[in-house]
Amino acid sequence: MDEVAVEYIRRTVLKIPRDEIMAVLQKWGFLSEAQLQTINFRQTKESISHSVAQLCEESSAGIKQAALLDIIYNHIYPNKRVWSVYHMNKTGKASFFSFSTQVTINFREYEDNAIWIRIAWGTPYTKPNQYKTSYVVYHSQTPYVFISASTLRSNLPLLCQAMVVASNYHNIREMELRSHCLNSLKDIVFKRYSQNFQTNYPLQERNVLTENEDLRINDENRSEKERIHRLNQECFGDGPQPKLDFAQYKLETMFKSDPKWDVLEKKEPFRCLVKFSSPHLLESLKSLAPAGLADAPLSPLLTCIPQKARNYFKIREKSSLHPGSFVSP
Amino acid sequence: MEEGRNSDEKKTALCGRSLTAASQDGGGRMSAVPLAQGKVEGGKVYSGDGVLGYLEMLEAQAHELGLKQEEKEQQEKKLNRLKAKVQELRTRRDELRAKVELQEKRLLDKEGVVTDPARPSAQTVLEWKVKSIKAMLQVFYLTGISGKLTKQGICFCISTAYEGTYLDSYYVDLLIKPEVKIQRHSVPIFIPLEQIAKKYLQTDIRRFLSVLSDHLNAYVGRRHQADQLEEHFSDRIEGTLQRNSLCNLLVFNYTVSSDSKTFPFNVRLLYRDLCCSLPTEAIISCTPGTLSLLAKVAAAHSNTFRQMALHKAFDSIINAKESQD
Numbered sequence: 008m009d010e011v012a013v014e015y016i017r018r019t020v021l022k023i024p025r026d027e028i029m030a031v032l033q034k035w036g037f038l039s040e041a042q043l044q045t046i047n048f049r050q051t052k053e054s055i056s057h058s059v060a061q062l063c064e065e066s067s068a069g070i071k072q073a074a075l076l077d078i079i080y081n082h083i084y085p086n087k088r089v090w091s092v093y094h095m096n097k098t099g100k101a102s103f104f105s106f107s108t109q110v111t112i113n114f115r116e117y118e119d120n121a122i123w124i125r126i127a128w129g130t131p132y133t134k135p136n137q138y139k140t141s142y143v144v145y146h147s148q149t150p151y152v153f154i155s156a157s158t159l160r161s162n163l164p165l166l167c168q169a170m171v172v173a174s175n176y177h178n179i180r181e182m183e184l185r186s187h188c189l190n191s192l193k194d195i196v197f198k199r200y201s202q203n204f205q206t207n208y209p210l211q212e213r214n215v216l217t218e219n220e221d222l223r224i225n226d227e228n229r230s231e232k233e234r235i236h237r238l239n240q241e242c243f244g245d246g247p248q249p250k251l252d253f254a255q256y257k258l259e260t261m262f263k264s265d266p267k268w269d270v271l272e273k274k275e276p277f278r279c280l281v282k283f284s285s286p287h288l289l290e291s292l293k294s295l296a297p298a299g300l301a302d303a304p305l306s307p308l309l310t311c312i313p314q315k316a317r318n319y320f321k322i323r324e325k326s327s328l329h330p331g332s333f334v335s336p
Numbered sequence: 337m338e339e340g341r342n343s344d345e346k347k348t349a350l351c352g353r354s355l356t357a358a359s360q361d362g363g364g365r366m367s368a369v370p371l372a373q374g375k376v377e378g379g380k381v382y383s384g385d386g387v388l389g390y391l392e393m394l395e396a397q398a399h400e401l402g403l404k405q406e407e408k409e410q411q412e413k414k415l416n417r418l419k420a421k422v423q424e425l426r427t428r429r430d431e432l433r434a435k436v437e438l439q440e441k442r443l444l445d446k447e448g449v450v451t452d453p454a455r456p457s458a459q460t461v462l463e464w465k466v467k468s469i470k471a472m473l474q475v476f477y478l479t480g481i482s483g484k485l486t487k488q489g490i491c492f493c494i495s496t497a498y499e500g501t502y503l504d505s506y507y508v509d510l511l512i513k514p515e516v517k518i519q520r521h522s523v524p525i526f527i528p529l530e531q532i533a534k535k536y537l538q539t540d541i542r543r544f545l546s547v548l549s550d551h552l553n554a555y556v557g558r559r560h561q562a563d564q565l566e567e568h569f570s571d572r573i574e575g576t577l578q579r580n581s582l583c584n585l586l587v588f589n590y591t592v593s594s595d596s597k598t599f600p601f602n603v604r605l606l607y608r609d610l611c612c613s614l615p616t617e618a619i620i621s622c623t624p625g626t627l628s629l630l631a632k633v634a635a636a637h638s639n640t641f642r643q644m645a646l647h648k649a650f651d652s653i654i655n656a657k658e659s660q661d
Contacts, residue, residue, distance in 0.1 A: 118576065120579070120580055120581045146526075146581055147526075147580045147581050148526040148580055148581040148582050149525045149526055149581060150525070151525070196525065197524060197525050198521070198522050198523065198524065198525065199524075202507070202520065202522055204491050204493070204507035204509060204522070205484050205486050205491045205509075206482075206484055206491065206493050206507070207473045207476070207477075207482065207484045208470075208473040208474050208476065208477040208482065208493075222413075314520055
């Protein structure tokens with residue numbers, strides 16, 4: 008068991024950028040300062056990891072310490088995983104099913120009221136595989152859970168069930184919100200990002216675009232620029248946007264074209280998937296209109312992303328008299 | 337001009353190099369062909385050391401001079417602009433001074449009507465009106481609940497404060513038709529907004545706002561007290577202050593000294609009333625066995641925590657201890 012733990016620690020250390028290994032090990036606190044001083048951090052990462060493994064073996068590190076290091080690593084670098092948001096509520100009846108499997112579970116509480124739960128999955132017959140982990144982040148007194156499942160998605164129902172029971176709710180459902188940036192997901196569902204509300208006070212000073220003080224240049228489009236700026240402010244607000252990787256729109260609408268073109272013989276919804284990807288989706292959407300790449304105001308389908316707390320959309324035809332499209336809840 | 341030429345010639349002597357150019361012949365091979373006897377000088381290439389080279393040099397010099405002149409012009413322009421601005425500010429300052437003197441004079445004159453030596457222009461009247469409206473809006477904001485009509489309803493702003501310090505503002509954007517509904521808001525998720533809205537939003541908006549404001553102010557007050565405790569007394573607290581999202585459960589440890597011995601105390605503050613910023617319970621525990629000795633002290637501390645703001649309570653506890661020792 009110890010060899011597994013030590014090897015796991017070694018591989019975790021390999022994932023850390025070399026300049027930050029010392030800081031992470033200090034946070035971990037398992038190896039003493041004296042022991043850390045003996046490591047030469049100028050070697051290659053491979054050698055550093057072996058030094059650390061050696062020290063851990065001497066100090067009899069176990070699975071618990073290895074798991075703790077993994078939690079700390081994932082807390083410092085959460086953006087290496089994809090996180091989904093789940094919403095819990097108390098409507099409906101609580102239902103349970105029984106399932107048994109072997110797991111390793113570790114908890115760690117952080118100052119921002121976040122509880123990090125690490126689960127290493129096994130099967131009813133095998134010991135937990137420390138390399139197949141899921142992470143759950145939960146903030147007290149909130150109905151949201153942030154889950155980063157590993158490859159074993161079959162364990163998700165069990166995980167969700169456990170969360171519901173532990174937090175005293177009845178139901179859990181997956182929200183259509185996914186991203187690499189955990190903090191941005193938190194910002195969106197906890198409403199910590201800057202929304203633009205209309206107020207009388209504090210007075211919203213008109214942001215006169217004064218980049219070019221040169222009096223020789225006349226801005227012919229000044230009023231248009233200011234209009235775009237104002238509309239953008241109303242949609243996106245002033246502050247930094249939450250960081251999302253993509254927005255996906257699944258269209259199931261009828262293809263609207265000139266009848267004489269008659270693309271589709273059958274009157275069937277045209278299935279189409281549109282995906283916007285970006286290192287920072289919302290900031291790039293915010294800069295579309297000022298850059299002249301899109302008309303302001305932008306489509307509400309794009310600007311409603313943080314407010315609706317979703318980046319997966321299904322767009323279907325409105326089934327009433329008014330033709331148009333509506334977004335499914 | 338003469339000097340320049342001499343120095344150029346010196347440079348030419350020191351670092352002359354001939355230029356070659358590569359040209360492609362029909363077969364696509366590159367061969368080196370001397371283009372001309374030229375010189376490389378100070379990063380600038382002169383393609384001949386005859387008339388052409390001299391002309392190029394002159395051209396370059398003229399270009400440089402042109403740039404310098406442009407720069408100079410720009411600086412002059414900037415200077416003029418600043419001078420104009422200074423002038424403007426000076427006149428404005430004079431105007432304001434005149435106004436202030438006028439006001440003072442008015443205050444001193446208790447009888448009779450003083451004819452204004454400077455009749456306020458329409459501009460200044462307008463400015464005063466705008467200023468007074470802005471002040472009025474600020475007053476509304478300072479009351480804690482203010483709102484602005486929007487196209488579809490009203491956007492309320494709840495500005496929270498605790499003991500004179502203004503803290504965060506929270507917004508609730510309401511739709512009015514067909515029924516009163518919250519369109520969007522910036523209320524933190526752990527405030528029971530949905531419950532409050534369910535109870536009061538349809539029937540009594542004032543009550544809804546009042547209850548929501550109580551919750552928010554209490555939350556912000558508790559959070560402020562916890563922050564103040566951490567900021568000012570982190571050295572007197574063992575470990576860190578633990579709190580939950582609503583800041584209605586706070587736990588921390590500190591030491592009490594009595595008879596030259598130190599005892600660790602653990603305090604657990606429960607704020608069961610979410611609209612209240614003082615704890616309903618303050619449970620103090622010590623290491624088992626010592627409670628009997630310190631029961632009085634613990635009870636006194638518990639009372640203090642329940643009656644005063646957290647950071648002030650802690651301050652008085654520490655100072656009381658120090659005056660005892």
